[in-house]
Amino acid sequence: MNPLPLVAVAGSPNAGKSALFNALTGARQKVGNYPGVTVERHSGRLTLEDGRPVELVDLPGAYSLDPASPDEAVTRDVLLGRQAGERQPDALVIVLDASNLDNHLRFALQLIELGLPTVVALNMVDLAKRDGLELDSKVLERELGVPVIETVAVRKRGISDLHAAIDDMLSAPRCGVHPHVKSDLVHVQRRAREIAMAAVISETPVRRWTHRLDAVLLHPVLGPIILALIMFVMFQAVFAWSQVPQDWITAGVAWLSSAVTNDLPPGLFRSLIVDGAIAGVGAVITFLPQILILFFFILLLEGTGYMVRAAFLMDRLMHAVGLSGRAFIPLLSSFACAVPGIMATRTIEDPKDRLTTILVAPLMTCSARLPVYTLIIAAFIPNRQLVWGVGLQGVVMFGLYIAGITGALCAAYVLRRGVLKGSGGGFMMELPKYQWPPVKDVAIGILTRAQIFLKRAGTIILGTTIILWALASIPQAGPGQKQSQVSIAGHIATGIEKVVKPIGFNHDISLALLPAMAAREVAVSSIATVYSLDAGDDAAANRSLLQNLQHRWSLATALAFLAWFVFAPQCISTIAVTRRETNGWKWPLFMVTYLFALAYLAAGATYWIAVAAGLGGT
Amino acid sequence: MNAPFQPETLSLDQLAVGTKARVLSIDWAALQEAEGSRLRHFGFDEGMTVETLHLGPFGRDPIAIRVGRMTVAIRRRHAGAVRVLPIQQ
Numbered sequence: 001m002n003p004l005p006l007v008a009v010a011g012s013p014n015a016g017k018s019a020l021f022n023a024l025t026g027a028r029q030k031v032g033n034y035p036g037v038t039v040e041r042h043s044g045r046l047t048l049e050d051g052r053p054v055e056l057v058d059l060p061g062a063y064s065l066d067p068a069s070p071d072e073a074v075t076r077d078v079l080l081g082r083q084a085g086e087r088q089p090d091a092l093v094i095v096l097d098a099s100n101l102d103n104h105l106r107f108a109l110q111l112i113e114l115g116l117p118t119v120v121a122l123n124m125v126d127l128a129k130r131d132g133l134e135l136d137s138k139v140l141e142r143e144l145g146v147p148v149i150e151t152v153a154v155r156k157r158g159i160s161d162l163h164a165a166i167d168d169m170l171s172a173p174r175c176g177v178h179p180h181v182k183s184d185l186v187h188v189q190r191r192a193r194e195i196a197m198a199a200v201i202s203e204t205p206v207r208r209w210t211h212r213l214d215a216v217l218l219h220p221v222l223g224p225i226i227l228a229l230i231m232f233v234m235f236q237a238v239f240a241w242s243q244v245p246q247d248w249i250t251a252g253v254a255w256l257s258s259a260v261t262n263d264l265p266p267g268l269f270r271s272l273i274v275d276g277a278i279a280g281v282g283a284v285i286t287f288l289p290q291i292l293i294l295f296f297f298i299l300l301l302e303g304t305g306y307m308v309r310a311a312f313l314m315d316r317l318m319h320a321v322g323l324s325g326r327a328f329i330p331l332l333s334s335f336a337c338a339v340p341g342i343m344a345t346r347t348i349e350d351p352k353d354r355l356t357t358i359l360v361a362p363l364m365t366c367s368a369r370l371p372v373y374t375l376i377i378a379a380f381i382p383n384r385q386l387v388w389g390v391g392l393q394g395v396v397m398f399g400l401y402i403a404g405i406t407g408a409l410c411a412a413y414v415l416r417r418g419v420l421k422g423s424g425g426g427f428m429m430e431l432p433k434y435q436w437p438p439v440k441d442v443a444i445g446i447l448t449r450a451q452i453f454l455k456r457a458g459t460i461i462l463g464t465t466i467i468l469w470a471l472a473s474i475p476q477a478g479p480g481q482k483q484s485q486v487s488i489a490g491h492i493a494t495g496i497e498k499v500v501k502p503i504g505f506n507h508d509i510s511l512a513l514l515p516a517m518a519a520r521e522v523a524v525s526s527i528a529t530v531y532s533l534d535a536g537d538d539a540a541a542n543r544s545l546l547q548n549l550q551h552r553w554s555l556a557t558a559l560a561f562l563a564w565f566v567f568a569p570q571c572i573s574t575i576a577v578t579r580r581e582t583n584g585w586k587w588p589l590f591m592v593t594y595l596f597a598l599a600y601l602a603a604g605a606t607y608w609i610a611v612a613a614g615l616g617g618t
Numbered sequence: 619m620n621a622p623f624q625p626e627t628l629s630l631d632q633l634a635v636g637t638k639a640r641v642l643s644i645d646w647a648a649l650q651e652a653e654g655s656r657l658r659h660f661g662f663d664e665g666m667t668v669e670t671l672h673l674g675p676f677g678r679d680p681i682a683i684r685v686g687r688m689t690v691a692i693r694r695r696h697a698g699a700v701r702v703l704p705i706q707q
Contacts, residue, residue, distance in 0.1 A: 220674075
């Protein structure tokens with residue numbers, strides 16, 4: 001079977017390319033990666049009037065065919081038919097921002113020169129008109145020598161004309177593609193300006209909305225305050241709105257596991273399904289509501305044009321540790337969960353900046369650490385007021401957050417001077433016009449992220465939790481034996497204990513570290529399980545988890561355990577998403593290694609200092 | 619005309635907020651290749667009119683500059699490579 005005809009949608013950043021792509025293809029989109037690079041490939045399907053299907057691919061935004069970023073290199077290579085994993089497009093739709101023609105026409109001129117069947121979508125003509133700019137698309141058509149269609153992608157205006165134009169292009173006989181000659185950028189730019197000038201019918205200067213908003217949002221004092229407020233609202237929402245759906249998911253998982261428990265005969269298979277698959281994947285998908293709410297905000301900030309402003313405000317501070325302003329939102333998102341944080345690093349153009357951000361993101365205190373922190377703090381830190389309104393427990397919790405942030409900044413500083421040395425493109429960004437993103441585009445964005453996350457939960461995370469289950473369940477304990485001692489995991493824990501004993505960890509902790517790889521808060525439930533399993537022999541049965549902890553752990557051990565969780569990469573999802581975003585195992589392995597090393601040192605230092613201070617006794 | 623020696627010329631990072639200027643020359647050698655390309659992509663070119671719009675809140679870095687119909691943000695270091703002549707208003 002012949003592959004479907006392929007039509008590429010190309011344009012400069014902020015031309016409204018993705019909105020146009022969404023308007024053409026609808027929600028049925030596929031997101032993948034181009035092989036060997038961390039550049040996303042978005043494709044969708046379009047049905048022409050006569051029913052013929054066409055594959056549409058949304059090329060990464062580019063300013064020219066002479067790339068200054070990996071994204072732009074992919075765009076060039078696809079168009080020239082040199083990109084691995086992609087055939088050369090049969091036709092091209094060029095998207096231009098009507099109010100930024102003098103700049104966008106440069107890329108368009110380079111693209112038209114390639115000789116592919118081409119149509120130009122003169123997009124956002126409504127916004128141009130609002131800003132007092134009227135254009136003559138006929139003049140453009142004459143100067144460019146290809147059809148020009150006026151569109152307003154977000155309102156679906158001009159989309160059916162575009163369909164017809166794509167139909168025409170694919171029906172016409174194909175001629176070859178000209179080889180790309182590295183053109184004189186300055187020359188092309190000047191030609192672009194001439195054409196843009198010729199196409200203007202009238203231009204009335206008006207006070208633009210974007211200017212008025214920027215005067216407030218980029219104000220040296222008000223700007224950072226407003227940014228802080230927006231972030232505060234975002235975090236409130238992430239935690240408040242997610243409560244109810246999280247409870248539903250937890251209840252759903254509990255219902256499913258009790259239903260399966262009732263329907264299956266007891267034994268290894270039932271344990272595999274209930275304790276392995278359902279419990280493991282269930283623990284991870286509880287985070288789905290938070291991830292989706294976070295992405296809702298990220299997409300909204302991105303779509304309105306505010307994200308770039310936030311980066312602008314924070315760039316100088318991030319630059320001090322070798323990151324760019326672009327890293328601010330991904331790192332902030334990682335306070336809820338590192339998975340969406342790492343996925344959001346795609347907006348960072350420079351590969352080294354991006355990799356550094358990915359590698360330090362897990363140090364931000366994510367919400368999965370909270371159950372662990374809360375339990376240990378409640379058990380070991382006295383509920384005492386330091387001064388009025390400031391409790392010791394709260395101070396310790398705050399300290400753990402600060403430790404994570406400090407760790408991340410130091411790690412970024414060291415990484416940028418070590419393995420990820422060398423400055424990249426720095427911080428050079430366009431500040432686009434403010435606009436409301438269409439609900440549909442935000443919805444498609446959230447849906448895509450949900451798919452990526454669930455696919456991970458369904459494959460890598462399911463696989464690992466089953467392996468962890470197997471380690472904990474095989475071989476089965478005989479009468480009078482403890483499962484936690486007999487199983488492979490028990491033996492591994494004994495091995496781990498030898499390594500972690502110097503930093504104050506006991507066998508219980510060693511046993512909890514392994515299942516906590518699925519998700520950090522699993523540490524809490526596995527410690528609880530160990531104590532309930534061992535309950536038979538002593539008075540432990542009558543004690544609560546808190547009392548058990550106080551009885552068995554010294555304060556030094558507890559503090560070391562907290563320090564460990566600040567740094568340790570105990571999260572399969574994070575490791576999996578890092579593998580996906582960096583396209584290989586090299587960087588996730590590096591990340592896991594350096595974070596475990598940091599965790600070991602931090603826990604060790606905490607333990608030894610605490611013991612020296614006389615806190616080593618239970 | 620030997621632009622850099624005119625006393626009234628500035629480098630773009632010295633241009634006051636709200637002031638327009640004409641680009642006289644760009645020291646491409648002071649920029650990395652990708653940085654230079656990006657500046658060209660933004661439309662920086664001799665003879666273009668630019669205007670400093672905003673400065674970052676910390677250390678007055680980065681700088682938001684209007685060039686043609688676009689507003690772009692670049693760091694102080696990049697702006698230092700652009701020589702401009704302020705336009706009297």
